[in-house]
Amino acid sequence: MTLRALEVENLKKVYPDFTLGGISFAVETGQIAGLIGRNGAGKSTTLKSIMRLISSEGTVKVFGKDFSEDEGAVKELLGYVGGGFRFYPNKTLSAVAKAVAGFYPHWDKEAFTRYCEEYALVLSKKVRELSEGMKIKFSLALALSHGAKLLLLDEPTSGLDPLSREDFCDTLLSLKRQGVTILFSTHITSDLMRVADQILYLSDGTLLADEPTAKLVKRYRVQTFASFEEAGAAHAMGVKGVKDGFEGLVAGTEEGREATLDEIMIHLEYAKKETA
Amino acid sequence: MKALIKKEFSLCLHPTAFVFLTFAALTFVPNYPYEVIFFFSGLSVFFISLSARENGDFAFTCSLPVKKRDVPLARIIVAATFQCALLLLTAVCIAIKQTLLPDEMRINLAGNSANLAFCGFGALVLGAFNLTFFPLHYRDPHKVGVPFVISSAVQFALIGCLVALRHLPFYAPLVSPDPANLGVKLAVLLGGLLFYAGMTACAAMLSMRKFEKAEL
Numbered sequence: 001m002t003l004r005a006l007e008v009e010n011l012k013k014v015y016p017d018f019t020l021g022g023i024s025f026a027v028e029t030g031q032i033a034g035l036i037g038r039n040g041a042g043k044s045t046t047l048k049s050i051m052r053l054i055s056s057e058g059t060v061k062v063f064g065k066d067f068s069e070d071e072g073a074v075k076e077l078l079g080y081v082g083g084g085f086r087f088y089p090n091k092t093l094s095a096v097a098k099a100v101a102g103f104y105p106h107w108d109k110e111a112f113t114r115y116c117e118e119y120a121l122v123l124s125k126k127v128r129e130l131s132e133g134m135k136i137k138f139s140l141a142l143a144l145s146h147g148a149k150l151l152l153l154d155e156p157t158s159g160l161d162p163l164s165r166e167d168f169c170d171t172l173l174s175l176k177r178q179g180v181t182i183l184f185s186t187h188i189t190s191d192l193m194r195v196a197d198q199i200l201y202l203s204d205g206t207l208l209a210d211e212p213t214a215k216l217v218k219r220y221r222v223q224t225f226a227s228f229e230e231a232g233a234a235h236a237m238g239v240k241g242v243k244d245g246f247e248g249l250v251a252g253t254e255e256g257r258e259a260t261l262d263e264i265m266i267h268l269e270y271a272k273k274e275t276a
Numbered sequence: 277m278k279a280l281i282k283k284e285f286s287l288c289l290h291p292t293a294f295v296f297l298t299f300a301a302l303t304f305v306p307n308y309p310y311e312v313i314f315f316f317s318g319l320s321v322f323f324i325s326l327s328a329r330e331n332g333d334f335a336f337t338c339s340l341p342v343k344k345r346d347v348p349l350a351r352i353i354v355a356a357t358f359q360c361a362l363l364l365l366t367a368v369c370i371a372i373k374q375t376l377l378p379d380e381m382r383i384n385l386a387g388n389s390a391n392l393a394f395c396g397f398g399a400l401v402l403g404a405f406n407l408t409f410f411p412l413h414y415r416d417p418h419k420v421g422v423p424f425v426i427s428s429a430v431q432f433a434l435i436g437c438l439v440a441l442r443h444l445p446f447y448a449p450l451v452s453p454d455p456a457n458l459g460v461k462l463a464v465l466l467g468g469l470l471f472y473a474g475m476t477a478c479a480a481m482l483s484m485r486k487f488e489k490a491e492l
Contacts, residue, residue, distance in 0.1 A: 053338055053492040075341035087336040088287050099286045102279035103340045 003064045005029045005150045005181035011049050011058035020045045020205040022058065027150075027183050027198065029063075032176055034192035034213075035185040036265060037202035043185035044082075046202065047154045051080050062150055076104065079143020079151045085135035089128035093121060093138060097145075104146035112145035133164035140171065144180070151175070153184035157191050169195045189261035193217075201265065203272060213261075220249045221256035222263050238267030238274070280342055280350035288333055288351075290323040293358050300365035303390035304373055306381055310390050311435040314401040317362050318409065318431060321355045322424040325413055334417050334492045348414045348483035352406070356476055359402045367395050374454045382453040387439040389451040393461040396468025397438050403468075403475030404430050411482035417490050 006027040013020040020042045027033045035043050049056035052067065060067040062074045088096055093116075101107040116123060119137035121130075130138060136156050143151055157165045165188065172182055172195050183200075186192065192199065192213065199216050201209035209216055225231040225246045231239040236248025249267040250256055259267075296316040303310050328334070328351075337347050370390045374382060388394050408430045412423035441447050449457035450464060 048492070051339060052344055053335055055489045055491065071343050072341045075339070078339075080339040082335055082339070087332040089331070091287060095286060099283045100340065102282050103342065 003029060004061075005031070005063060006050070006183060007059075007061040008046075008050060009059045009061075011046065011056060011060070013045050013049050013054060013056035015045075018042070018045070018205060020049065020056070023202070023205075023207040024058075025200055025207060025210045027181055029149075029181055030176060030179050031197040032172055032182045032184075032195050033198040033200060034189075034196035035183060035200045035202065036187065036189055036192065036261065037185075038187065038265070038269060041202040042205040043187075043202055044154050045205075047080075047082070047152050047183075047185060050152060051078075053082075076106075076146070077149045079139070079146075079148030080153075081136065081139040081143070081151070081156055082154045085127060085130070085139045087127065090126055092124055092126055093130075094123040096127065097123070097142060100142050100146075107146050109145075112141060115141035115144055131164075132159040133161075133167065136160070136168060137171070140175075144175070149180060151180060151182045151184070153182065155185055155187075157186055157188050165191055189265065192261055199261065201268075203269060208268060208272075216264065217259060217261065218252045220259040220264050220267075221252055221254055222247055222259045222267075223250045223254065223256035238270030238272075240267070240270050277346060277350060277353075279340075280337070280346060281353060283337065283340075284350050284354045287331070288324055288328045289354070290320060290327050292320040292323045296320045297358065297362055297365055300362060300369050303366060303369045303394075307384055307386040309387040309435065309439055310384065310394060311387060311397060311401060311438060313362070313366060314398045314405070315428065315431050315435070317359055317402060318405040318424070318427060320358065321405075321409065322420065324351070324355070325420045325424075329418065329420055334490075338492060345484040345488050348410065348487045349480055352410055352476065352480045352483060355406070355410075359406075359472075363395055363398055363402070366390075366398060367392075370394065370454075379453050383451060384442075388442050389453065391450075391452070391454045391461060392458070393450045393464040396461075396465035399465075399468035399472035401431055401434055401438075403472035404434050406472075406479040407475040410479040411486055414483035414487040414490060417487065417492065 004026045009024045010022045011020060012022040023046065035046060037043050048054045050060050062077055065074050067074045097112060119141055121134065121138055121141060157168055160168060169191055175182065196213050199209060199211065199213050200207060223234060223236060224244060225234065225236065228239060228246055231246045231248045234250060236250050239246050239248035249259060249264065296319065299313050299316050302308060302313050334347065338344055373390055383389050388397055405427050409423050409427035412426060413420060442451055449460050
């Protein structure tokens with residue numbers, strides 16, 4: 001039996017104005033999981049809690065190892081990128097890489113050189129001289145050179161232009177083929193449709209969905225209605241006005257067009273607001 | 277820990293850490309409150325902590341394979357290394373001064389004389405800084421200014437007391453040129469160093485405990 005790359009159980013973090021409400025999920029080895037949700041839904045809180053950057057309740061296991069019991073060993077298996085590479089802007093890439101290499105007994109210098117060549121990273125450049133896309137690539141090069149088996153990426157595609165995002169998605173798929181497991185948060189769901197095997201949908205600190213991407217997308221269809229009443233009669237969820245009438249989510253077995261992740265997210269948020 | 281300390285030197289160190297070491301030479305200035313030399317040491321720790329915060333150092337370091345509680349320990353070890361170097365350089369400057377200059381230039385009218393006892397006072401000021409600055413800073417690593425203001429206030433209160441005491445008659449043996457009253461001066465030096473070691477160890481333990489729960 002293969003070990004799960006990541007197991008999160010009852011992860012809870014309470015802020016005065018927000019609560020991450022004891023969420024549990026797992027990511028299978030070699031899979032790409034996307035953590036989606038609107039701004040403030042708890043995506044970064046979840047990733048920071050997993051990394052213990054903030055103190056929270058719950059257990060986190062990485063390849064079967066308990067994070068709190070074996071922090072150093074677990075982190076050797078991990079690569080974490082919190083929203084681009086915003087660290088040490090005035091240091092050169094080689095200085096940062098040299099400092100990072102010292103932490104990993106299995107640092108592969110040749111692999112790092114190879115990744116730098118592949119990603120066109122110039123080591124004499126300073127971090128601040130890199131574009132957002134290149135910063136992400138530098139983070140990936142660092143993570144992969146120490147043999148990270150699980151990558152946790154917090155909003156890695158925000159700030160990237162469509163071509164760079166496409167490029168980034170290609171990189172993720174290539175890493176997946178190498179057996180790397182990836183959990184990344186984003187609110188740009190079109191990226192996930194391309195690469196994610198699993199979707200974790202967070203809303204107000206609650207996990208609303210945790211299932212394979214294809215299954216989640218097939219679960220719903222989008223129907224257009226002439227009036228709000230007609231949508232109500234069809235038991236459509238999260239009905240909202242559009243240019244030609246009203247749109248809402250209906251069950252996947254109903255008539256209608258295929259729903260995108262964006263539409264599922266938007267209509268479920270509307271539905272939640274209606275019931276609140 | 278070795279990698280963490282190396283990272284502190286390669287990515288976090290502020291140039292003032294080295295520049296302020298040279299301030300040990302201020303002990304050659306006649307009639308000067310030499311205790312402020314040790315305030316500058318605290319200022320360099322402030323600059324290191326400030327630039328580390330601005331460079332996102334904590335989140336970066338905590339994503340590396342280290343225990344979260346070891347992160348403040350590495351910084352405190354580096355700060356203590358510079359503080360010990362400052363004490364040592366001050367002692368060297370004092371030894372040179374005491375050897376080469378005439379008696380009238382070795383007695384300080386503006387504060388404590390630069391002699392063996394003074395190094396003990398310096399250790400006292402540095403220990404007080406460590407105990408106030410580091411635990412306050414690591415309770416909330418996003419805050420650097422407030423812990424520095426508080427620790428500086430403590431340092432200056434202590435310096436003020438030491439300068440005021442200098443004018444009391446019973447204090448006279450401690451401001452005399454070396455090697456007079458060597459026994460009492462050595463006792464002050466030893467006491468100061470023990471206080472420094474104790475306060476720095478306490479600062480490290482408190483900081484590690486507080487940082488464990490810090491929100492980065």
